[in-house]
Amino acid sequence: MRSKTDVCEYRSIVADIITNKDFLQTANVRHHDSTVYLHSLKVSLLSYHLAKKLGWNYHETARAALLHDFFTERRRDIDKASREKCSFKNMHGFSHPYTALKNSQERFEISAREADIIVKHMFPLTLRFPRYKESWLVTLVDKYLASKEVSVMLFRDILLHRYIKRLGFNVN
Ligand SMILES: [Fe+2]
Ligand SMILES: [Fe+2]
Numbered sequence: 001m002r003s004k005t006d007v008c009e010y011r012s013i014v015a016d017i018i019t020n021k022d023f024l025q026t027a028n029v030r031h032h033d034s035t036v037y038l039h040s041l042k043v044s045l046l047s048y049h050l051a052k053k054l055g056w057n058y059h060e061t062a063r064a065a066l067l068h069d070f071f072t073e074r075r076r077d078i079d080k081a082s083r084e085k086c087s088f089k090n091m092h093g094f095s096h097p098y099t100a101l102k103n104s105q106e107r108f109e110i111s112a113r114e115a116d117i118i119v120k121h122m123f124p125l126t127l128r129f130p131r132y133k134e135s136w137l138v139t140l141v142d143k144y145l146a147s148k149e150v151s152v153m154l155f156r157d158i159l160l161h162r163y164i165k166r167l168g169f170n171v172n
Contacts, residue, residue: 011063011104020107032149035155036069039149043068047141051134057113061134063141064117067108068138072099097122 015056017023018041027037044066051058078092089095101118104110110118117138120130130136 006049006052010045010062011047013059013064014044015042017063017066017108022103022107023067023070026070029072029074031075032146032150033153036071039145040066040069041140043142044143046132046145047138048107050137050141052086054137056134056137057132060111060113061138063108063119064114064134065109065138065141066112067104068097068100068118068121070103070118071096076106080144094120095123097126 009020011018024037026040027035029036031039047065048062051061072134075092075096078090081090097119101110101115105115106120112132113132116131117135120128120135121139121142122166123130123135123139127166131141161171
């Protein structure tokens with residue numbers, strides 16, 4: 001955060017989302033190295049700052065980025081069910097942008113730009129080209145932060161694995 005004004009402005013932009021009881025459930029869903037809630041907040045904050053700096057629509061960018069992963073089901077459960085049905089398109093990686101959009105539209109007023117940001121954030125995996133520059137921004141910010149989070153998680157696992165091994169436990 002650059003200034004107190006930005007903090008206040010950001011909070012007022014996302015106030016109804018961060019106090020919504022269903023959205024708060026995302027704090028119970030593990031995602032990368034933390035939770036969906038924390039990941040979404042990071043993507044939203046960074047996207048908000050960049051969009052503001054670029055003179056783009058930072059209001060809709062901040063809101064849609066916060067909602068881009070609005071799901072509460074466990075990834076493992078979705079993928080297991082998809083495998084059992086042999087339905088590749090229902091795998092979490094492909095289906096969660098649509099779940100996030102549905103969950104968002106059921107609870108908040110979602111503009112065309114916000115819908116595009118949410119549903120296309122997994123581009124190129126979902127094959128549909130982002131329509132707005134703000135959608136491109138959020139998809140890039142999401143990938144940047146997700147790769148950092150996954151790296152931290154892998155590094156932590158490797159260190160933990162080595163430590164357990166050093167203690168003399170058989171971990172192979
Ligand atoms: Fe996602
Ligand atoms: Fe994400």
